[in-house]
Amino acid sequence: MSFSIVHLADPHFGGLADLAHIEGVEALVPDLEPRVIVVAGDLSQRARHGELQAARAFVRELERTAPVYLMPGNHDVQWWWRPFLPFGSAAKYAKYRTYFGPALAPTMVFPDAIIAGALTSHGVAWGSLTPRLRDIAVKGHLPKREAKRVKALFDAAPPAQTRVLVVHHNVLRGDLSARMGLARWRQAQRRIVESGAEVVLCGHDHQEKTELLEGRVVVCCTGTLSTRSRGGRPAVFHRVVIEEDAIHVEWYRWEAEQRAFRRSDVHAFARTRTAGATETAGAAAEAAGAAAAAEAAEGSRPV
Secondary structure (H helix, E strand, C coil): CCCEEEEEEEECCEEEEEEEEHHHHHHHHHHHHCCCECCCCECCCCCCCHHHHHHHHHHHHCCCCCCCEEEECHHHHCCHHHHCCCHHHHHHHHHHHHHHCCCCEEEEEEECCCEECCCCCCCCCCCCCCCHHHHHHEEEECCHHHHHHHHHHHHCCCCEEEEEECCCCCCCCCCCCCCCCEEHHHHHHHHHHHHHCCCEEECCCCEEEEEEECCCCCEEEEECCCCCCCHHHCCEEEEEECCEEECEEEEEECCCCCCCCEEEEEEEEEEECCHHHHHHHHHHHHHHHHHHHHHHHHHCCCC
């Protein structure tokens, strides 16, 4: 098997989107031949109609190549409509849903993978609060109900399907920002590992990072397509290639002189196969071997 994902995040349509980056992605993505394209939130800057309309046009262009998986980021949430209130939260997501449909954390199923989202962008909510004033409406959190829902989806999926989790907020600490995207991050990391996810795709920090969580979950935090790349670094997006025994994460870095994205780094991780998946693969190999032996025997008989 070989299942590839183009992983984008944080275009911030509005005053911050870098149109050269957007056009560079649109030009390169068809050549990468992804099975699916993931845009992990912050499509807009202030959840304004014009920003979301521009983001919708970008998504429609990407859909000419492959299905697009979307979820909102903290900038796509009109949190000021329902700060701290546990009821009527739908109002916060009304504009986003107008342009991208009702699902905030959809699920996509392919023969080789299941992609599930967990909503971490809740605006000003009790679960996202920290002692730092600057974290208000910026930090996310991973509620227990979201983690349980994702775990149920992954538990029900066939063993051969790779479990891919999408969240907006960075699961790992940013190298330059030194910040975690999620409040109660230790709890969130534990819930992610317990969910059974093999790959996590996120954004938010505006700096690329790829590492293992707890030695077994490949976490990909992609960069931004806006003008606010962390530390003034060139923009980066990811292509994740999932194979039978390995997961490869390719970084595509913006080269200003060529005005194009070029592959700059490749990170490779051995896959930790579950017992069920190993048994399934072994059974398939055994069946294929038996079929080949029967065909050879049939071909050796005199006619």
